[in-house]
Amino acid sequence: MDTALAQIGPRLRAARRDRGWTLDDLAARAGMSASTLSRLESGKRQASLALLLPLTRHLGMRIDDLLPTPPSDPRVRRAxxxxxxxxxxxxxxxxxxxxxxxxxxxxxxxxxxxxxxxxxxxxxxxxxxxxxxxxxxxxxxxxxxxxxxxxxxxxxxxxxxxxxxxxxxxxxxxxxxxxxxxxxxxxxxxx
The missing domain is CATH 2.60.120.10 (Jelly Rolls)
Structure with a gap:
């Protein structure tokens, strides 16, 4: 699995936990089963826009927030x-x-x-x-x-x-x- 995609589940779990929500809390708000959310967070279910959009909306984040930021160029190029x-x-x-x-x-x-x-x-x-x-x-x-x-x-x-x-x-x-x-x-x- 692509390493960027592999980070979606753990980031989703971290965002949910940061808000103090259980699997049941977020799943109910997003209109899905706790089992589906659990499988998304553990990487056992493929993430799709249809699943991620309601989750990120309720978590108050963007889908981009679930993906790693590519490392910036560390070289100093100043005059x-x-x-x-x-x-x-x-x-x-x-x-x-x-x-x-x-x-x-x-x-x-x-x-x-x-x-x-x-x-x-x-x-x-x-x-x-x-x-x-x-x-x-x-x-x-x-x-x-x-x-x-x-x-x-x-x-x-x-x-x-x-x-x-x-x-x-x-x-x-x-x-x-x-x-x-x-x-x-x-x-x-x-x-």
Whole structure:
């Protein structure tokens, strides 16, 4: 039996039980015998529209709700952003609760101006060295090291002057909006 069709019975049973109904309760409402409903739920009877329509109507669901949703494409296909010498590559789907990016920072002599905003950030240095200015203190984060901080503290992140740095950055939703979105005229987006 097709695996999608095999899931109709168990999903029908789960919907009935979620409402606290017995086989007799739902069968009576749908105008069929409890035996027919039992065989549908156990997969011993072939599902047909004539049987499913009254059942789903009384359960307050669509027939589609009885079928599995095909898995979505898990690959992340979001555009890489280039801004102020940084390359920002998204590593999570756009609507993920937590956003992760691989950010390449260009070498620089000085830290950019510190900012504050709502959120949290976690970073891991893949290569190079990162200058994390945090609440008036400068920390050098080396390859293989990680840092976590509340972004309500004044902070800035940059590579040191000895070369670029690649970082995995994980942001809460509010932190991601501040750090990675390109406003009009602030940079270019490329594939």
């Amino acid at each position: 890489v952003q280039r801004r102020d010498g940084m390359v920002i590559a998204p590593l999570t789907l756009e609507h993920s609760a937590v956003q992760t990016f691989k950010i390449t920072y260009p070498a620089t002599d000085a830290a950019p101006a510190a900012r504050t905003h709502e959120g949290y950030e976690w970073l891991y240095v893949l290569s190079g060295r990162v200058r994390l200015a945090l609440a008036g203190h400068e920390h050098i984060i080396e390859r293989g090291e990680a840092a976590e901080f509340d972004t309500r503290m004044p902070h800035s992140i940059s590579a040191t002057n000895d070369g670029p740095a690649e970082v995995l950055s994980i942001f809460s939703a509010s932190g991601e909006r501040i750090h990675t979105h390109v406003g009009p005229g602030e940079g270019t987006v490329s594939a």
